Amino acid sequence: MEKFLKLLLSLCLFLPALTVPSAAGAASAKEMSVHFINVGQGDAIYIKAPYGEDILIDGGRDGDQVVSYLKKQKVKDIEIMISTHPDADHMGGLDEVLKAYRVKSVYAPKVSHTTKVYRDFLYAVKKEGLKIKTASKGVKLAVKGTTAAFVGPVKSYKTDLNNWSAVLKLTYGKKSFLFAGDAETKAESDMIRAKENLKADVLKVGHHGAKTSTSEAFLKAVKPAYAVISAGKGNQYGHPSAEVLNRLKKFKVSLFRTDQQGTIVAKTDGKNIRFNVKPAGTASGSNPAYKLTASLDNTQPKQNSTIRLTVKGLPNGTDFRAVFHYKTTTTAYSGKIGTPLAVKIGPAKKGYKVIVDVSAVYKGKTYKTQTFFTPR
Numbered sequence: 001m002e003k004f005l006k007l008l009l010s011l012c013l014f015l016p017a018l019t020v021p022s023a024a025g026a027a028s029a030k031e032m033s034v035h036f037i038n039v040g041q042g043d044a045i046y047i048k049a050p051y052g053e054d055i056l057i058d059g060g061r062d063g064d065q066v067v068s069y070l071k072k073q074k075v076k077d078i079e080i081m082i083s084t085h086p087d088a089d090h091m092g093g094l095d096e097v098l099k100a101y102r103v104k105s106v107y108a109p110k111v112s113h114t115t116k117v118y119r120d121f122l123y124a125v126k127k128e129g130l131k132i133k134t135a136s137k138g139v140k141l142a143v144k145g146t147t148a149a150f151v152g153p154v155k156s157y158k159t160d161l162n163n164w165s166a167v168l169k170l171t172y173g174k175k176s177f178l179f180a181g182d183a184e185t186k187a188e189s190d191m192i193r194a195k196e197n198l199k200a201d202v203l204k205v206g207h208h209g210a211k212t213s214t215s216e217a218f219l220k221a222v223k224p225a226y227a228v229i230s231a232g233k234g235n236q237y238g239h240p241s242a243e244v245l246n247r248l249k250k251f252k253v254s255l256f257r258t259d260q261q262g263t264i265v266a267k268t269d270g271k272n273i274r275f276n277v278k279p280a281g282t283a284s285g286s287n288p289a290y291k292l293t294a295s296l297d298n299t300q301p302k303q304n305s306t307i308r309l310t311v312k313g314l315p316n317g318t319d320f321r322a323v324f325h326y327k328t329t330t331t332a333y334s335g336k337i338g339t340p341l342a343v344k345i346g347p348a349k350k351g352y353k354v355i356v357d358v359s360a361v362y363k364g365k366t367y368k369t370q371t372f373f374t375p376r
């Protein structure tokens with residue numbers, strides 16, 4: 001009986017403790033989704049927060065695309081709208097979104113512009129009965145279950161609109177996203193100098209992959225596993241630049257591109273992140289490094305004997321070509337990767353080194369290697 005009471009007591013003591021992890025478990029099962037909407041050359045990012053708030057960062061150049069995307073996602077209202085900076089490819093569509101949706105708060109950096117796009121935006125915000133809240137380093141956003149705060153702009157940049165970009169860091173559980181707007185190297189180094197914690201799993205690459213953004217120092221600070229470039233197919237600016245693609249490659253970042261893959265959607269439960277598509281081919285890590293190798297089972301065969309050539313390094317079954325350079329003649333053979341190829345060498349000259357050139361084409365790329373044997 002006493003034992004039973006003790007057991008009961010310990011159960012009672014454990015119960016409150018037990019309810020905590022189960023509640024946390026339920027919370028972490030909630031998903032946050034981040035949609036990098038394909039708006040051509042520009043940015044528009046829609047976030048469905050884990051507890052349902054709707055966040056929109058920029059609205060592309062033309063609001064119709066964004067509004068119809070949000071309608072498809074069954075968005076009813078927008079809790080937080082962020083205008084990263086007044087450039088038309090980011091702000092252009094926001095007035096349409098403000099007309100179509102009830103928006104609860106609007107954040108933008110404290111920089112104005114003289115364009116119609118900017119005036120339309122201001123007018124639409126005013127019509128919504130809102131006042132723009134300043135987006136700048138340290139300003140926090142109330143998004144349930146997450147930590148959301150601006151890490152930039154750190155300071156003023158006069159008429160340099162890109163560097164004025166509101167940069168948001170959003171963390172859910174163990175996973176973070178950094179939305180860099182069009183911030184360029186200057187703003188990047190200011191954020192680093194301000195000792196902001198920029199580390200994020202997913203980086204929305206600054207300024208559509210232009211070479212003036214995404215410095216090595218910034219990549220070192222962010223250490224992203226994934227990067228998303230929002231750019232228009234065949235855009236006139238040549239975005240993204242080869243420089244940025246190479247830098248991302250160097251840092252082994254898996255890359256997604258709206259210009260090649262359309263809308264990119266990342267979903268996370270706070271522990272893992274999954275994307276709606278596989279990374280684009282330009283990033284390393286998405287393609288295993290192939291290296292062709294060739295070996296012979298006998299490098300000093302007797303004349304007229306049969307030797308076996310094994311080629312590896314590409315998926316089994318891929319065709320390869322082997323060219324044997326004998327002293328007086330050249331013979332070509334074809335085989336399959338992973339299957340030893342038997343070759344009868346004939347009366348090859350003793351002591352003459354026969355070079356074997358091996359090549360294979362895989363996914364449009366040619367791979368080459370070499371081996372040799374010397375008949376005895």
Ligand SMILES: [Zn+2]
Binds near residue numbers: 087208
């Ligand atoms: Zn832009």
